[in-house]
Amino acid sequence: MIKRKINEFLTLTGLRSKGIFIPHRYIKSFKTRKYRYLEKFFNKYFHNMILNIQSITEYEDNLIDLSTTFEPEPRWNQDWFPRLDAASTYFMIRKNKPKKIIEIGSGHSSRFLSKGIVDNKIKCDLVCIDPKPRANIKNLPFINHIELKIQDLNIDNFSFDQIDILFIDSSHILMPGSDVDIIFNHIIPKLKIGALVHVHDIFLPDNYPNSWSWRNYNEQTLVATLLLSDRWSIEWASNYIKSYLYKEIEKTFLHRLPLLNNAFESSLWIKKL
Template sequence: MSQYQHFIFLDYPIKPTPRFGWNKPPHAKLYEIINRNRLLYEEYLKKFLKHKEKFIHINRHENKAFPNCPFWINGWLPGLDSVAIYGFLCENNPMRYYEIGSGNSTKFAKQAIKDHNLQTEILSIDPSPRAEIDSICDHVVRQPLENVDLHIFDDLETGDILFIDNSHRSFMNSDVTVIFLEILPRLKPGVFIEFHDIYLPHDYPQEWITRYYNEQYLLASTLLADGNKYEIIFPGMFIAQDPELSKVLAPLWDDPKMQGVERHGGSFWIKTK
């Protein structure tokens, strides 16, 4: 075991298994809520497709001579997620792009800023990102989120982006708990928020049962209980699995320069009202 791994003993037996999706119907109410905004998802996809020429000039594979540059086949960030980061930055031209968890997402964000001369500054909150990330950020906070002064999130304004790719686990004093109980309620209207590794309206996949992720259950509960607080603007996995919506980016994915790039996504974007 590493210093970051711990045994957790449960006093009540559980059997982790997907309850929704994966050869079962999706969660009915969540599907209804997410499906309502499908015209908006299509609109964003069409806007993102306008950047096709920029996308196809991003390398498919890593070029170690240029460690700061993004590349599509990276093993962590699927194609649709990378498109969304780049696309929303171009659409919003925000003053601030905050990341909780940095890596390939940071590289795609920086590429969008460079390609379109955006005004955006990148703030990275991550206790231990790869070394090359620091050089492409404007501000870095190298400590766990739960130790950060949360007043920095008061600076986020309409159109700004908060990208969240964290531990995906809610415990006492964990990053997920801090986000849902302390950060989300303080955000101003119009802030774009991305959660990563979200499968809604489906459950987590069977092969992830030993990870014990629970972040998307908090997100699902939030959407089910307080639909007037947030607008769903881009549910990546829903889009990737929808026969109509998944076709919109076909001209990008079918380009020979995008061969082998994963077409799905696990990012779930909402916006505060």
């Protein structure tokens, strides 16, 4: 809290840029609303998600074994990329057998991506774009780590129209020129039909957690608009599954996987139609 207030002071006074400040008039606060149309959209893919929950049991032994691993191997005792997010990522790699993945924002998720590729025993190029990953990804198999921000790269040098999976864990802030702007308005339109997209920290059809209000994330409002274009199907939504389909989780080994207190499960997997 103290560090946050110091950063706010430095930014507001112009002494140092430690964030983004957006002034507004006449509005004391913002009241969030229920995403009613999105609820209907998510319900449309209810059975799709149940099928994937049932299918993930094929990899029970592989995922249970990770309970005894240590860094830099993928592990459960962390809250950056917890249980349902990590398990679904491993599952999506095993199920879809991608040949090319680009990940924007790396760390614990990269470890599960790499593990899925290794266990598939097929060649796959995994490009991780992140100047400072939240977890060590050095020496992980199949990873080509680019230590730059996506804003600092010429995206025309990447064949986004040929990738199978775009994996996103961004700053979660939409502003002109931000990573979210570049990803959703310049990269995603290039993806081929059938490509999978993962976006982390998405709580739709619910709002962001109240405890996160200070972060001022707004990425999922853009994701909501993308989904309502009706050109995407939902393959997995961790928050929706935990909130509305938990009885299905209890039927599988997933409910026995470790989950740290206060960890938010929030992966969204969608497919371009």
